[in-house]
Amino acid sequence: MMRTRPLKVALLGCGVVGSEVTRIMTTHADDLTQRIGAPVELVGIAVRRPDRVREGVPAELITTDATALVKRDDIDVVVEVIGGIEPARTLITTAFEHGASVVSANKALLAQDGAALHAAAEKHGVDLYYEAAVAGAIPLVRPLRESLAGDKVNRVLGIVNGTTNFILDKMDSSGAGYSEALDEATALGYAEADPTADVEGFDAAAKAAILAGIAFHTRVRLDDVYREGMTEVTAADFASAKQMGCTIKLLAICERAADGRSVTARVHPAMIPLTHPLASVREAYNAVFIEADAAGQLMFYGPGAGGSPTASAVLGDLVAVCRNKVAGTTGPGESAYTRLPVSTMGDVVTRYHISLDVADKPGVLAQVATVFAEHGVSIDTVRQQGKDGEASLVVVTHRAADAALSATVEALRKLDTVRGVASIMRVEGE
Amino acid sequence: MMRTRPLKVALLGCGVVGSEVTRIMTTHADDLTQRIGAPVELVGIAVRRPDRVREGVPAELITTDATALVKRDDIDVVVEVIGGIEPARTLITTAFEHGASVVSANKALLAQDGAALHAAAEKHGVDLYYEAAVAGAIPLVRPLRESLAGDKVNRVLGIVNGTTNFILDKMDSSGAGYSEALDEATALGYAEADPTADVEGFDAAAKAAILAGIAFHTRVRLDDVYREGMTEVTAADFASAKQMGCTIKLLAICERAADGRSVTARVHPAMIPLTHPLASVREAYNAVFIEADAAGQLMFYGPGAGGSPTASAVLGDLVAVCRNKVAGTTGPGESAYTRLPVSTMGDVVTRYHISLDVADKPGVLAQVATVFAEHGVSIDTVRQQGKDGEASLVVVTHRAADAALSATVEALRKLDTVRGVASIMRVEGE
Numbered sequence: 001m002m003r004t005r006p007l008k009v010a011l012l013g014c015g016v017v018g019s020e021v022t023r024i025m026t027t028h029a030d031d032l033t034q035r036i037g038a039p040v041e042l043v044g045i046a047v048r049r050p051d052r053v054r055e056g057v058p059a060e061l062i063t064t065d066a067t068a069l070v071k072r073d074d075i076d077v078v079v080e081v082i083g084g085i086e087p088a089r090t091l092i093t094t095a096f097e098h099g100a101s102v103v104s105a106n107k108a109l110l111a112q113d114g115a116a117l118h119a120a121a122e123k124h125g126v127d128l129y130y131e132a133a134v135a136g137a138i139p140l141v142r143p144l145r146e147s148l149a150g151d152k153v154n155r156v157l158g159i160v161n162g163t164t165n166f167i168l169d170k171m172d173s174s175g176a177g178y179s180e181a182l183d184e185a186t187a188l189g190y191a192e193a194d195p196t197a198d199v200e201g202f203d204a205a206a207k208a209a210i211l212a213g214i215a216f217h218t219r220v221r222l223d224d225v226y227r228e229g230m231t232e233v234t235a236a237d238f239a240s241a242k243q244m245g246c247t248i249k250l251l252a253i254c255e256r257a258a259d260g261r262s263v264t265a266r267v268h269p270a271m272i273p274l275t276h277p278l279a280s281v282r283e284a285y286n287a288v289f290i291e292a293d294a295a296g297q298l299m300f301y302g303p304g305a306g307g308s309p310t311a312s313a314v315l316g317d318l319v320a321v322c323r324n325k326v327a328g329t330t331g332p333g334e335s336a337y338t339r340l341p342v343s344t345m346g347d348v349v350t351r352y353h354i355s356l357d358v359a360d361k362p363g364v365l366a367q368v369a370t371v372f373a374e375h376g377v378s379i380d381t382v383r384q385q386g387k388d389g390e391a392s393l394v395v396v397t398h399r400a401a402d403a404a405l406s407a408t409v410e411a412l413r414k415l416d417t418v419r420g421v422a423s424i425m426r427v428e429g430e
Numbered sequence: 431m432m433r434t435r436p437l438k439v440a441l442l443g444c445g446v447v448g449s450e451v452t453r454i455m456t457t458h459a460d461d462l463t464q465r466i467g468a469p470v471e472l473v474g475i476a477v478r479r480p481d482r483v484r485e486g487v488p489a490e491l492i493t494t495d496a497t498a499l500v501k502r503d504d505i506d507v508v509v510e511v512i513g514g515i516e517p518a519r520t521l522i523t524t525a526f527e528h529g530a531s532v533v534s535a536n537k538a539l540l541a542q543d544g545a546a547l548h549a550a551a552e553k554h555g556v557d558l559y560y561e562a563a564v565a566g567a568i569p570l571v572r573p574l575r576e577s578l579a580g581d582k583v584n585r586v587l588g589i590v591n592g593t594t595n596f597i598l599d600k601m602d603s604s605g606a607g608y609s610e611a612l613d614e615a616t617a618l619g620y621a622e623a624d625p626t627a628d629v630e631g632f633d634a635a636a637k638a639a640i641l642a643g644i645a646f647h648t649r650v651r652l653d654d655v656y657r658e659g660m661t662e663v664t665a666a667d668f669a670s671a672k673q674m675g676c677t678i679k680l681l682a683i684c685e686r687a688a689d690g691r692s693v694t695a696r697v698h699p700a701m702i703p704l705t706h707p708l709a710s711v712r713e714a715y716n717a718v719f720i721e722a723d724a725a726g727q728l729m730f731y732g733p734g735a736g737g738s739p740t741a742s743a744v745l746g747d748l749v750a751v752c753r754n755k756v757a758g759t760t761g762p763g764e765s766a767y768t769r770l771p772v773s774t775m776g777d778v779v780t781r782y783h784i785s786l787d788v789a790d791k792p793g794v795l796a797q798v799a800t801v802f803a804e805h806g807v808s809i810d811t812v813r814q815q816g817k818d819g820e821a822s823l824v825v826v827t828h829r830a831a832d833a834a835l836s837a838t839v840e841a842l843r844k845l846d847t848v849r850g851v852a853s854i855m856r857v858e859g860e
Binding site: 020024028031032034035131137138139142143146147148149150151152217277280292293294295296297298299300301302303306308309311312313314315316317318319320323327328329330332335337 | 458561572573577580723728736747748753759760
């Protein structure tokens with residue numbers, strides 16, 4: 001039962017992802033037709049620089065007028081791979097108003113305006129799909145929205161930024177410092193000329209917001225996500241991590257509170273045990289660990305970025321929304337019925353690894369231990385190393401509220417016997 | 431926009447999976463209502479032994495007449511967790527005829543009669559979903575059918591049986607022999623009293639058939655899957671594997687031929703490098719590695735069996751088919767349009783690790799090497815170890831057709847200088 005009128009697709013953006021989408025739509029046209037149940041035709045590609053040479057992209061489809069393209073009433077699906085907030089948001093909204101479903105790879109926009117966009121899609125009876133916005137080709141949005149739709153997700157713990165994982169992996173394996181590892185990542189094309197969005201955790205925070213919202217059936221915006229970058233991580237931190245049988249990863253962590261009444265989302269570097277499956281995620285790969293009541297622990301692993309992997313995710317969504325168009329229906333929309341509030345970082349329960357430079361004299365440990373006790377923070381292990389009148393004290397805490405841990409560190413800084421706090425890092429994944 | 435008439439669900443089977451499905455449907459009723467867009471009600475549970483005590487299962491729903499239950503015209507979805515071919519097949523077909531969609535966890539039935547069942551579902555305009563049939567809670571069917579619907583899958587390589595992975599992991603970590611490790615698995619409840627279906631690879635073969643069919647958009651039946659169990663794997667094989675930087679796993683491998691014109695599916699023990707992500711899959715966990723043109727390498731990891739994980743997968747499907755019912759549509763059906771033939775094991779290209787007991791005298795290696803050359807099999811590495819007039823020769827080949835490799839082994843057995851073939855194992859994942 002094959003429909004013969006082709007579904008018409010407009011593509012917004014034709015960079016690395018867009019050209020790969022074009023290539024696959026052209027070379028795999030027959031497969032796509034079979035899988036959708038109707039032919040699918042690329043009818044326009046909106047770009048900013050029409051003169052740029054794009055191999056394999058039909059020149060007659062190129063236009064600079066994205067607005068006119070999304071206003072065409074014959075368009076069934078708009079694929080948005082421009083990125084950023086504007087003009088992407090207005091174009092997507094206009095597409096909805098003209099009856100088109102949208103497939104987007106735009107994590108920043110979804111993290112900021114996901115709720116409004118979902119509402120607009122629902123109002124116009126069309127689909128908004130965005131598997132490619134989180135961790136490239138790794139299926140995460142669909143498993144969370146659909147496969148785990150009958151389960152209760154309690155935790156999402158993931159490496160969702162390939163650039164920073166590449167840098168941290170290099171630091172771990174070679175003993176290099178941050179700058180040196182960043183240089184290598186830049187030279188190999190894993191880091192952009194301005195790496196801020198990656199190394200300061202903005203990219204991962206947007207993904208954490210999207211994942212938390214879907215996982216907990218609530219709304220989490222980018223502003224709700226606590227964020228620390230990884231530019232301060234040192235070779236000494238890696239040495240400390242190794243002594244603990246750990247490595248360091250930049251993690252996106254979304255959790256349901258123990259009482260189930262709130263959620264948290266955060267991005268920061270953390271030590272994780274070498275035995276944890278995320279510890280062995282190398283180079284620019286991504287991986288996301290999901291803990292659910294009935295399913296237990298699941299992990300999804302793969303390339304988190306790049307033209308081809310992102311295009312794979314876009315095409316999977318394209319097939320889905322095209323099938324829905326053929327069937328005259330839409331897929332699952334936003335599911336944010338729990339309306340759980342997002343707690344701040346201070347409420348997050350975690351563990352700290354604290355390395356202190358202290359005076360090498362009797363009574364220091366007692367002083368330090370007293371400060372922990374006064375803040376209600378229980379100590380798991382302490383390691384003291386002294387030489388030449390100086391000493392270092394490495395403390396690993398039990399689980400406590402981040403506010404209490406951070407107040408403990410502030411109080412430690414004020415002790416006369418503490419010469420400095422050499423490093424503070426959270427410990428996760430245990 | 432919430433529909434108030436509840437969707438009615440009939441459950442066939444109430445063992446470990448069925449009681450967990452019942453429990454979740456009861457305790458998470460409000461969440462399921464929100465996620466589906468309509469309330470969902472369990473209206474009957476067919477069992478063989480009605481007198482058995484089932485905690486938390488409403489006694490008034492229990493019936494022994496499964497046929498009458500699936501014939502009820504008010505049933506929207508039938509959940510089948512009986513397993514086996516009959517009566518499951520007849521009950522599912524009857525459910526379709528009476529307008530019900532079906533969620534099944536039945537790998538044996540899907541592997542044998544998937545095509546006929548899909549055709550019956552399509553004929554009656556209902557859904558057939560079976561995520562729980564392959565690797566428990568790990569989303570695989572949906573990612574392959576939907577997330578990768580715009581990509582071209584070339585290879586699926588997985589650990590899809592928890593019992594055998596537990597046994598092999600024990601053998602690897604403790605140096606135990608097969609029987610000892612099996613005893614431990616039985617004592618801990620990981621192996622059934624009759625472990626044949628697991629250790630002889632029948633269970634994995636059914637899953638391989640299902641995965642290959644979905645991955646390559648063709649039909650692969652259980653009979654098409656080459657199958658070798660893992661009862662012959664010895665502690666000596668693990669020692670050999672370690673010397674090569676490998677471990678041994680029972681793998682399900684589905685491949686598209688290099689020319690794209692055929693596919694293969696097989697289950698057998700194989701050495702894989704310790705650096706391969708599948709090598710670190712411990713205990714009874716499952717993991718599946720998928721290679722696709724655009725997506726690259728993806729891995730999905732989690733608990734492959736057990737009441738709760740399987741129930742999680744069943745409930746995810748239940749939400750999906752209920753949503754489809756509410757929307758008056760059906761999800762993607764069978765996609766077997768490529769009709770690619772399934773090649774036999776002889777055509778599979780693989781590598782052998784062969785361990786020979788040979789006479790410790792000059793010229794043996796030359797003789798052995800000649801046999802390989804005569805069969806067109808190229809040698810990667812040879813290791814010779816001799817003592818007390820006896821010697822062992824360990825040969826690892828380059829990639830060659832399995833038929834050529836197996837003919838080589840037969841010819842080696844006939845050499846006077848070869849006293850025995852101590853072990854033969856394929857090497858995968860490189």
